[in-house]
Amino acid sequence: SNSFCTLLESLVRRPVTMDGEGPTNVVEAQLLAVAEQMERAVDDELARIDNMEDEDLEAVRAKRRKQVADMAKRRDQWLQRGHGSYHEVTDAKHFFQCVKQSERVVVHFKRSATERCAIVDGHLQKIAREHFETRFCSVDVEKIPALPQEFNVMMLPTLMLVEGGNTFHSIIGFDEFGNHDDFSTDDMVKVLSHHGMVNERGMFAADQYESD
Structure with missing residues (x-):
């Protein structure tokens, strides 16, 4: 485990500057102290795992297996409700069915001729395939004008976030994505x-949603 401190020591050693001054001993000491603290924490955790009884390890494995099995079951339920793909709702009735059937829904209010809406479409198509836990759909404001009016959508694109049948937040434009067009899917x-x-x-993270 000394390799971690050795690596950090090499990182904090800076070349002497033209005026003959190098890094202060105080800075080096602080960095090495942090490294040693992190190293001790890692060693303590490894020791704890090494000292676990076989039955403790089996209990951890059993709990994790159950979590994965439960999540797989929920995934199948989500797929039946239209999760796993990004689709356009056909009318107001279809929209309210989507919102009612799923616990979490991201609704993209868009116009096909708007360039930024096309950017959002591309990201949501990728996210929907990876995050089955949420339903992703879009509303073309020119095809169903009553919906943006009902939800006071004034700017496109708008992502309306719905949980438990209630709208609690709207992401308007690209402000939350850095206000530029080249943000990544990971940023979204x-x-x-x-x-x-x-x-x-x-989807299979241990801290995933408990229920849907």
């Missing part, structure tokens, strides 16, 4: 995760 996942709409660590 992080924002949706921040609002509790997806699990950033993946």
Whole structure:
């Protein structure tokens, strides 16, 4: 385990500057102290695992197996409700069915001729295939004008976040994505995760939603 400290020592050693001054001993000491603390924490955790009884390890494995089995069952239920793909709702009745059937829904209000809406479409198509825990759909405001009016959608694109049948937040434009067009799909996942709409660590993460 000394390799970690050795590596950090090499990182904090900076070349002497032209005026003959190098890094201060105080800075080096602080960095090495942090490294040693992290190393001790890792060693303690490894020791704890090494000292676990066989029955404890089996209990952990059994709990994790049950979590994965439960999540697989929920995945199948989500697929039956239309999760796992990104689709356009056909009318107001279809929209309210989507919102009622699923616990978490991300609704993209869009216009086909709007360039930024096309960017959002591309990201949501990828996210929907990875995050079965949430339903993703779009509403073309020109085809179903009553819906954006009902939800006071004034700017496109707008992502309306729905949980338990209630709208609790709208992501308007690209402000939350850095206000530029070249943000990544991972950037969108992080924002949706921040609002509790997806699990950033993946569908089978141990801290996934307890129920749906």
